Amino acid sequence: MVPEVEFTSYYGRAIVKPPPWGDLIASYLFLGGVAGGSGLLAFGAQLTGRKLLCRNARLGAIAAVSIGGAALVADLGRPDRFYNMLRTIKPTSPMSIGSWILTAYSGGMGVAAVSEIDRLTRNRLPLGPFRGLLSFAEPVGGAVAAAFGPPLAAYTAVLLSDTANPTWNAAHRDLPFVFVSSASLAASGLAMVTTPTRETRPARVLAVIGVAGDLIGTRWMERRMDPVAAEPLHQGRPGTLLRWSERLAAAGGFGALLLGGHRLPAALAGIALLGASACTRFGILEAGINSAKDPRYTIEPQRRRLEERRAAGITDDSITTVG
Amino acid sequence: MANADCIVLQGGNMAEAHPVGFQWVAEAKARGAKVIHVDPRFTRTSAVADKHIAIRVGSDVALLGALINHVLTHDLWFRDYVLAYTNAARLVSADFRDTEDLGGLFSGFDPETGTYDNTTWAYDEGSDDTLQDPRTVFQILKRHYARYTPELVQQVCGISEADFIYLADAVTGNSGRERTTCWAYATGWTQHTFGAQFIRTAAVLQLLLGNVGRPGSGIMALRGHASIQGSTDIPTLFNLFPGYLPMPVAGRHDTLDAYLAAVGNTQQKGFWANADTYFVSLMKAYFGDAATAENDWYFDRLPRLTGPHSTYETAMAMIDDQVEGYFVLGQNPAVGSANGKLQREAMRHLKWLVVRDLSLIESATWWQDSPEVLSGEVRTEDIETEVFFLPAATHVEKAGSFTQTQRLLQWRHQAVQPPGECQSELDFFLELGQRIRSLVADSGDERDRPLLDMTWDYPDDETGNPDPQAVLREINGYRTGEHGQRELVSGFGELKADGSTSSGCWIYAGVFAGDENKAARRVPGGGAGVSQSQWGWAWPADRRILYNRASADPDGKPWSDRKKYIWWDEEQQRWVGDDVPDFPVDRAPHSRPDPALGGPAALGGDDPFIMQSDGKGWLFAPSGLVDGPLPTHFEPQESPVRNLLYPQQQSPARVIYPREDNLDAPSAGEQGADVFPFVFTTYRLTEHHTAGGMSRWLPYLSELQPEMFCEVSPQLAAERGLVNEGWATIVSPRAVIEAKVLVTERMTPLTIDGRTVHQIGLPYHWGVGNEALVTGDAANDLIGVTLDPNVLIQESKVGSCDIVAGRRPRGAAAEALLASYNERAGVTVQTDNQRITDPPAELHDPAPGDDRDQEGWTRW
């Protein structure tokens, strides 16, 4: 039961501002996750000799990270200055850390992907003297992408949570688990779509683990959030998206578990999983944006925690003082 | 003001309309002063005051009169001050009849002309220092205000007895030897049919409490523009010369002697007796060598007044096709003058119109986008007026001085050159004068002589523009030295009537003494002294507090240590203190010169009011005001309330214009009064400047108050179905306008004489047009033209109206709505324009058996 907190505001005007982030950023969250998970799958495939899985995961990853990166740049207020993201390394800024992760990941995956494309096109890429280096660089690139894949999948959760946004911030402990789960199931889903079943068993296992993590993680996250701050996750379009995310994830998970050995059902399950992840990302992003538009989501949880601290005898840390 | 112990802000909205000056109120409050705001609305001033008292607009004389009565009946007046420094003990003519006798008229009223003959208001010989004689000013005052009681205040003003007592206690508790109370007013007092009397009431009260001429005392006139004080000192008024010298009137002032005798005869006490030196010096400044003793210093060639030529008279003369051309400078009559429709009609009759302004204001564009053109009532192609727009420089694009409410001249340096063809006023008028003079240079017509004789020789400064400091030097004045050289005078005392001195404005003499522009002094904080004397320059003679002799007791000692300001130094045999003494500096407190000496020499050591003919503060004004010697409560021209004090409803001497284009709503008691049941009042907001010419073109100001709105109480909103942010249509007998609605508890319905009176607030900044960033209907279109007879200001603070929800009709439908209202109310040109409300009751003397001098006597 949510305890009643008396609620006043300035003509209903929001207190915190929503960041100027829309579908482009939600797409990036999704594609970054796909890329992060695919980096791991590709590396696993690389080590275990699943060539098709390796190729497809790499190509999927490079496509995802390219489109995602482009979306990220397009969303900037001044896209012409995107390179300033690498102007400094700033540990307090998840966006800065993320930019470096994205850069490192893209570098590694780029090398690996170029190798794949070169192979596909029978050495027709104009690589010149660099082709010789590729045989050495390709496995390293794959390893680098794998190393930066999970951070790539996880940092976006910190990016959202490390804000004053009521819903995202309230989710800060558990959102990374939801996001890596979502990334895992999405990347697995992509693999199930692109790759024959004989090579996708690890992907299917990862999908099932991802689905489990996603479903459990989301519920666990919501339970630990302030109930008012969690409300936007259930209302309006984000609510619908997140409900569909759950359904699609469950469907995709069962599909992967039970019918993953069959090409068509596996592909359908993969699509469901990709859809689930997309719904999660769009849903979480929009829920946060919505939570910033209504002062209630800022004021009520803050009032409550303030009252709780005061009730517990902590009275020296309020921003409001009498002297 | 910072020195006051209590500040009453009434008839003004200081924090909003005078925010910079309000710093002194804030400072006084920080020092512990009580601040009370008496206003129809709860404004931003009320928000930081200790108390807001809601009053029915226009009823201030009743409240102030009741304070006077309270002070007199509870013996709270400052006896030593009143006895020594006011005319309380003077006897008044036995023929004088009060409003208590004549139902709202004083003796001497001519119902035909609506004017008073003030012969019966004159002093009689002698005085009674015991104040017991029924003919003393003191006893007359007492009788006059005897019925102005707290109960009456409750009925007339809507102020509860508790609030009245609060105000009375605050004011009287903060007056006397140790403490002072200050009053401040603005157009909430002046813009009424008897506005001058509002201020007089406060003056009487402040004199009774000893609150004149002392630190933190007085009555501050809050001026609405940076230099509106300057524009009365060196006036843009039809009936004054610089320094408050009147314009001569044809028939009355046909000779210089007759004129000077009327301004200030040499037998009377005080400094007006020297009017000849001021006038002759002014003529020398105007006409130089052409002003000679032989031609009475050019007096003969001066134009004479033949009647009132106020802005409203002039507009009506335009409608009668008696005026061909019009210069509109620094004003926006299409939006900012009362009865906007009449103003615009007047301009349509002109042959030519010159508008000099910063932007294309509505007064320059009415021929294509006025409400009348938009409604189809008038077609642009039918308008024959030729309109010229000349761009003007702003205050930062030119140097010059501002004179503010404390009579302080502050120099303003030029920050940037004016862009394009924009010109300063100085540049424009100098050039205009030169061009006109060149046109008549060869004229032999005597009529053109003054134009050619005028001194018109201002040098350029280093930027190639006319030097404004040369103008200030001319205003300061020169003395012709032994060898014919010009030397700047150091004060008005040096001016002579023999043609050896010149001065463009005698009260400003000294501002350039020693060839230093004293208006440009800018020592931070004004220097160490309490009078801040090193900031700018105050007229006259750099005196920061007028009549400051009154800050010491009759013996010349400070009334108290706390309020010490100017005092008599026995050793030096001089007045000394924190300011320039506003008194003959060596006149000992107990000196009693022969009054026959006349002029300053006749001033006694206890005559602080050195501009008055008897040196005293006037509780009763035997002359000077045309509508009565004592302030009396009347209702506004239009009022849904009957005058509860007298049969006479409105001020009988008000200036009325019964015309079809200037109709009034029936007042209480008349048929149709309920058609316009609500009272509206108009005002300014901090965010805009008057008619908007300086603010509605600026994005940073326009965004702060983007739309015309009206303010209504939740009760009125409920009654009329008005919703916040919605639209309302407001109808007066003159116009129909629309406004957005702000429903606010800042507006309070008042219970007046047993019924609820709703007041509606209307800011007047917006106008209809296409050029400004923000536009809207103009509140001034609702207002009629009825004037105060003393100063010819319009009654724009109060009127009657109706309000309904929704937008106004467009086109001809608006006219039809207006016509239907007026028909329902039975409005004619006679409505509210009867001079005497109840002739049988008012136009005869009391019965012979009545003992008029008995306490509490009244016929009403």
Place this chain on the structure above:
Amino acid sequence: MVNSWNPVRGGWAHELSGPTDPATDSGWTEHEARRGFFTDTSICIGCKACEVACKEWNRNPRDGDLELTGWSYDNTQGLGASTWRHVAFIEQDAARVEQARESGRRLVDLGMPRIGAPTADAPVDRTPPDTAEFRWLMASDVCKHCTHAGCLDVCPTGALFRTEFGSVVVQPDVCNGCGTCVAGCPFGVIERRSDGTAAPTTREGERKGEQPKVPRRGVAQKCTLCYDRLVDGQTPACAKTCPTTSIKFGEHAELVAAARDRVRELHEQGMPEARLYGANELDGVGGTGSVFLLLDEPEVYGLPPDPRVPTADLQVMFRRAGFAAAGMVAAAVVAFVGGGR
């Protein structure tokens, strides 16, 4: 004074929460005394001169669509990319006034930290102010220049920086408009500037409904504490223009002391509703550079009641993200190793 900045300390290792001197913490080895505002809303007359002076000096574009909001006299609504000072207007009836007083009394009863002994010598008038049946609150809001600034912490490009005065400033030529700072501010101050105004029509900037081209479009914008004026020893434009000294500018420590005195004075005058906002270095943002005296709860003015800089939890977040990433790796290992072929 020589200004020097230690990029390593400034960039890497500063405190994320708790009391600190922000300029030192950002790596300035030598710096000016911390500057800030004390906005005493009890003497604000709502003239909005601060809003206008700010826009004039900083050449910020007009906001909004030139329509009446119906929010009392507030037509600019709040702080944003183009409005860096904003005056709030709140009309309250007697019941609300009593609530505010009650909440003020509660604060006192909580034994909140007060510094300095109660003065005995000041004349004490405990009668409550007279206009209690209604009041009209006005308050000029501004960037808080937090000790721990969320916007600054999360900025990826270094466009936002801590000045030698302890204030937080955007370098508009560095910012790429990523918008992270917008989400990072617990007070909703900083914003990315869009076109920011009503639709312009024909002759841009000269005719009705128009204004000059909007500068700095697409980058984050907020109050700079008039950094460009400060470096020349000038007072920020808003404080300079304030006619009633409601906005005071000066050294932060002195302002906080003055603010405490003022609260005490108002309490002694029978106004228990007076309280400070941002003067506590133990609060969620380490105290603010802009301190306010309020006469009601913060949310009444549109201020958050318990703001907390998000980066205070950054270590937790990165740790949890690390666990999550590790979990993802573990899941992949399980998938490949445990899953068989």
